[in-house]
Amino acid sequence: MKMSTLSNLTWGRAIVNLLYSRGVRHACISPGSRSTPITSEFINQKKIKCFSHIDERSGSFFGLGLAKTSKKPVVIITTSGTAAANTYPSIIDAKLSKIPLIIITADRPLRMINTGATQTINQKNLFGYYVLNMLDIDHQTQNPEKLLQKIDLCIDTALGLNNGLQGPIHLNLRFDLPLYKNCNNNIIIPEKNKTYSLKLKTYSLPNFKRPLIIAGPTLNNKFDKAIIKFAKKINAPIFADSLSQMRHYTAKENVCSMYEHYIEDLPNPDIIFRFNDKPTSKKVNDFLDKNYKDIYLITDHEKFNDNAYNTILTNAKNLTTKIKLKHTVNTKWINNISDYEITLTKKLDKKISTLNFQGKLFNQSVKKFKKGSHIFIGSSTPIRSFDEFSGSFKRHIHVMGNHITRGIDGIISSALGMSYINKKNNFLYIGDISFFYD
DSSP, X not given: OOOOOOOHHHHHHHHHHHHHHTTOXXXXXOOOXXXXXXXXXXXXXXXXXXXXXXXXXXXXXXXXXXXXXXXXXXXXXXXXXXXXXXXXXXXXXXXXXXXXXXXXXXXXXXXXXXXXXXXXXXXXXXXXGGSSEEEEEOTTTSOHHHHHHHHHHHHHHHTTTTTSOOOOEEEEEXXXXXXXXXXXXXXXXXXXXXXXXXXXXXXXEEEESSEEEEEOOOSOOTTHHXXXXXXHHHTOOXXXXXXXXXXXXXXXXXXXXXXXXXXXXXXXXXXXXXXXXXXXXXXXXXXXXXXXXXXXXXXXXXXXXXOOSEEXXXXXXXXXXXXXXXXXXXXXXXXXXXXXXXXXXXXXXXXXXXXXXXXXXXXXXXXXXXXXOEEEEOTXXXXXXXXXXXXXXXXXXXEEOOTTTOOSTTHHHHHHHHHHHHOSSEEEEOOHHHHHHO
């Protein structure tokens, strides 16, 4: 087999330059000798901010918080062995939350696997289903230029340029000794102008009189104005999840936030339009299960981790033009729900003032946050209570959490990543067990 003369450092530099050209501006690095060739080149690239983390689990969750807030790809770097495995929880969250983490694990040459060599495990396909793509790379035994093209295509996958669906990828870089020898070889970085283009078509819907819109958790608000316009057009209430980035809108825009307290008494809608991820509320999800065949998931990427009975693939711009509607305006339907909202808001405000419990903290503190504040919600009880009791927001604040996996690990680290990007007015609600765990 022909061996490449390319040094580890030169190869690392080529990868770093490629990642920078594809939008990477942050890298979270955990210590290790085997990863030095790629680590040193990230540090030398002054336009990429590097963070040092002694713990891989914490570092990868910090990167997850960076990526969720910046909405840009973030690199996570570990050395070989169990160091790589410590990133697994954050990768699972990134996959299910559609976040473009780029996991770079340093590794020993293939000949050392299964020989008893220390700090050596089989890292190929280590993360299995929970990465969108994985490349096992040895620049000493493969053509570096072709490898760089493969990495470039792998980055396309992370950025959602193939099907609109973003997520984590895994690059396993094998480095042989000597690790630190330098040379001046140059590799041409592939040029990239690819963008994702959604193929639009027209959808015809059955006749309906009692429409309901459910806006689930999301990290961006690219659909919010289109949802409000759509709701006005069909006279539908919007049940806005606390993580939907829509609770700062008011009843005038048909937005509801108190549905947790009356959804079990609500007559069945005859059509449900869902946006974004599944809702936080168990009651709402039970309600959706009961009306399973009446649900239409509206999304701008292929369906993922979702059992919606019907799917409409469109974007915000074409939401009201690509769906042919057959509906009868039913003012009684939306007026009844509006009455529910007004009555329960007044009752809750009156009742909550006499009690001391977690819901009161959420309900009263959320009214004090400044516009543009970022809130990170801990898993388990905090996120459920926040969703139930926080109500409508007086201002546009950004609310996020590791809401799909709902693990108690990495919450503080993710919130710190959020805070680095947002700089000021950052807040974390977290339970005591989660706090001690992290």
